[in-house]
Amino acid sequence: MVAEAAVTAREVSKSFFMGRQAVPALSKVSLEVPAGTMTALIGPSGSGKSTLLHLIAGLESVESGELEVLRRSVHTCGQAELAALRLREIGFVYQDFSLIADLTLAENVRLPLEGAGVARKQAHEAACDAMARVGLSGLEDRFPAEVSGGQQQRASIARAIVGERKLVLADEPTGSLDSKTGAEIMDILGGLRDDGVTVVLSTHNPTNLSYADQIAELSDGALVSVTERTGSGERG
Ligand SMILES: Nc1ncnc2c1ncn2[C@@H]1O[C@H](COP(=O)(O)OP(=O)(O)OP(=O)(O)O)[C@@H](O)[C@H]1O
Ligand SMILES: [Mg+2]
Structure with a gap:
């Protein structure tokens, strides 16, 4: 059986404009992320990892090339559909957690569902389920x-999976954590992948790569290598 792709990028490019000067951030990147796998994006600072994650998330617009996310082309689908895709089907995990300080953990976790129009009680139940999946039961009413x-x-991973979302994008999710805590976070992301969630993360930490099924290396905005890892189930 050929795994369905959760993300397909074909010659995707992106520049940022500093005044009239175009700064290339990604150049013709082609990458396939099979559904239910973990892909790690590596490469030096400024190589384009965050930019690629932002394009997949729909947080930045693609300049040229084709990008399909969860079977939708981000070019042909309208703004409203893209916004819905982002809100209901894609979760984003940031290095600095990005939790809202004056909301409890459960309130933070249920925010994407409330934003998508889910009733509060139902959103709260889904938040508690997501928190249980990441080992946070009992801490629902704590503040960050x-x-x-x-x-x-x-909690930020729970917010990314709440309501059974199937694609989690994580930008250096262990970057602010000590190595032991970082390994716990990678165990959780690896467990989600084992349950069928597609995970794409960027990382500077080589020990995180043992969890990945595929390692994509960027350099100066270009994809320079894609390495398949077999037996990523054997982690240690
Ligand atoms: N909003 C922006 N405006 C202008 N240039 C940007 C913007 N975002 C990124 N860039 C540029 O795009 C390039 C790629 O940046 P990106 O943040 O994707 O790199 P990265 O691989 O995530 O780096 P790091 O490991 O430091 O997080 C860099 O040259 C960066 O300066
Ligand atoms: Mg980055």
Whole structure:
């Protein structure tokens, strides 16, 4: 059986404009992410990892090339459909957790569902389920400042999967954590992948690569290598 692709990029390019000067961030990147796998984006600072994640998330627009995310072409689908895709089907995990300080963890986790129009009670139940999946049961009513960094990152992963979303994008999810806590976060992301969630993450930490099924290396905005890892189930 050929795995369906969760993300397909064909010659995707993106530049940013500083005044009239175009700064290339991604140049003709072609990459396929099979559904239910984990892909790690690596490469030096400024190589385009975050830019690629932002394009997949729909947070930035594609300049040229084709990008399909969860079977939708981000070119042909309209703004409303893209917004819905982002809100209901894609989760984003940031290095700095990006939780709202004056909301409880459960309120943070249910925000994307409330934004998508789900009733509060139902959103809260889904938030509790997502928090249970990342080992945060019992901490629903804590505020972010009242839990550890690792627990804050778990909450941000819960927010990324709440309501059974199938694509999680994580930009250096362990970058702000010590190595032990970072390994716990990678265990959680690896477990989600084992449950069928597609994970694309960027990382500077080589030990995180043992969790990945595929490693895509960027350099100066170009994809310079894609390495398939077999037996990524054997982690240690
Ligand atoms: N909003 C922006 N405006 C202008 N240039 C940008 C913007 N975002 C990114 N860039 C440029 O695009 C290139 C790629 O940046 P990107 O943030 O994707 O790199 P990265 O691989 O994530 O780096 P890091 O490992 O430091 O996070 C860099 O040259 C960067 O300066
Ligand atoms: Mg980055």
